[in-house]
Amino acid sequence: MTDLGYCFASFLIRSLPPRAADSLADLASHGYVLTHPGRARVVDRNLARIWRDSRREGAPPPARETYRVFARALRDFLAHEPGSAGPRVMLTERSRQALEAARRSGRGTVLISGHFGPWERALQWLAEELGGVEALAARHKLAAVGRPVPSAIQSLKAGGWIAALADRPRPPRAVTSADGIVPLDPGPLLLARRAEALVVAGTSAFSADGALEIEFLTPFALAPEREGLTLMQGLSRLQRFFDAHVREYPTQWFSWGAARAPGAAGS
DSSP: HHHHHHHHHHHHHHSSSHHHHHHHHHHHOOOOOHHOOOHOOOOOOOOHHHHHTTTOOOOOOOHHHHHHHHHHHHHHHHHHTTTTSSSEEEEOEEEEHHHHHHHHOHHHHHHHHSSSHHHHHHHHHHHHHTTTTTEEOOOOHHHTTOOOOHHHHHHHHOOOOEEEOOSSSTTTTTOTTTSSSBBSSHHHHHHHHTOOOOEEEEEEEOOOOOOEEEOOOOOEEEEEGGGOOOOOHHHHHHHHHHHHHHHHHHGGGGGOOOOOOOOOOOO
């Protein structure tokens, strides 16, 4: 979608009464499932695998629930106006400490997340908290170890924050542990290592009462020679964190492609 398309969609959502916007989101999600049965079956299979891996009882939720939550997340993102209150934000004490530790360090920070719940709205909130966060969306540039994005390196070395998504569907350099769920692009970690920046992993989810739950991991650096982590240790830490989140909120991971079955050999 172009910037003009986002602006028009945002104007439309803001113009509608809340109930009408909710109904429109539900209608769009149900309509998409009906008109894209093949993609819905892929999401059904992914949910079934996650459900079995989590050893949950009963039948897994249907694909339409994932599309419904996605539509709601997109609606909240488009409806948000800078400076407005928006949904209530909830952080655990560990998450608050992790965020404050990164802020106090004064170092550049790479915030690594995935397509989890209202991640765009969570990034809006964080940008307002920090006074700005840059977002990197070009996976092919991130994955190139020898030619990282020059502007990103410069921003990180100046103490800036950059957000990147690591759960790319079958990226060329994807890494997934043998029992992992979420495929990870190592590009964001390679970027952090090159810029000598901190890494903060984050997730977001809708709580039962509609609040925005944001979780952060304790910051770490990729510098084993200075008591930091190796690349594989960093990837393992992200894998455990993201997989645990997906198991807890299976319908709030927006992965539309074919996922590996947990326990399959890594790529």
